[in-house]
Amino acid sequence: xxxxxxxxxxxxxxTGQRVTLRCSPRSGDLxxxxxxxxxxxxxxxxxxxxxxxxxxxGNILERFSAQQFPDLHSELNLSSLELGDSALYFCAxxxxxxxxxxxxxxxxxxxx
Amino acid sequence: xxxxxxxxxxxxxxxxxxxINCTYQTSGFNGLFWYQQHAGEAPTFLSYxxxxxxxxxxxxSSFLSRSKGYSYLLLKELQMKDSASYLCAVTTDSWGKLQxxxxxQVVVTP
Numbered sequence: 029x030x031x032x033x034x035x036x037x038x039x040x041x042x043t044g045q046r047v048t049l050r051c052s053p054r055s056g057d058l059x060x061x062x063x064x065x066x067x068x069x070x071x072x073x074x075x076x077x078x079x080x081x082x083x084x085x086g087n088i089l090e091r092f093s094a095q096q097f098p099d100l101h102s103e104l105n106l107s108s109l110e111l112g113d114s115a116l117y118f119c120a121x122x123x124x125x126x127x128x129x130x131x132x133x134x135x136x137x138x139x140x
Numbered sequence: 141x142x143x144x145x146x147x148x149x150x151x152x153x154x155x156x157x158x159x160i161n162c163t164y165q166t167s168g169f170n171g172l173f174w175y176q177q178h179a180g181e182a183p184t185f186l187s188y189x190x191x192x193x194x195x196x197x198x199x200x201s202s203f204l205s206r207s208k209g210y211s212y213l214l215l216k217e218l219q220m221k222d223s224a225s226y227l228c229a230v231t232t233d234s235w236g237k238l239q240x241x242x243x244x245q246v247v248v249t250p
Binding site: 072116131132 | 170173181185188234235243
């Protein structure tokens with residue numbers, strides 16, 4: 029158990045819908061990262077927050093957005109969902125930037 | 141562009157040693173990480189190299205040569221539970237975002 033929690037574990041939804049994935053970092057960790065893992069793309073970095081501020085963006089689609097709240101938990105919002113958005117979404121946290129990251133168990137999103 | 145290459149699959153016998161190579165060509169380099177991932181589970185941190193040389197941690201060791209853009213992960217005394225995907229990842233700036241290779245699937249046979 030890494031200490032990072034993610035909810036829900038599984039999500040099944042239809043195309044065009046919107047979902048919110050939630051992540052609570054390890055106690056004391058200020059940095060939160062979101063990654064997407066699909067069979068054909070591997071693990072891809074989406075976005076990073078540090079102490080409430082956005083720090084870095086990867087190839088995150090405009091339909092996706094995220095935020096980190098004052099209590100340091102983070103949410104990833106995915107809208108206008110497409111079949112290709114089906115993937116495992118991982119959140120990771122680290123005590124500071126550029127330290128080892130600890131991954132949550134992931135949310136498996138299935139878009140039908 | 142960014143390129144992180146590692147072999148797709150390796151097979152080894154229980155009790156043996158396996159070396160997983162990773163080569164990278166990235167714009168900038170801040171550090172190299174190795175993660176282990178069992179199917180359908182979260183990646184778990186194994187090692188971190190920022191300076192050239194060998195880092196040893198129990199049965200796992202990781203080596204880095206920054207001038208060659210090369211790293212390897214050495215798994216000794218292989219156990220069946222070591223069957224997993226091993227991911228090489230590079231950070232290229234101080235923000236810490238990880239850029240992953242496609243992973244090497246290690247299959248341990250009895």
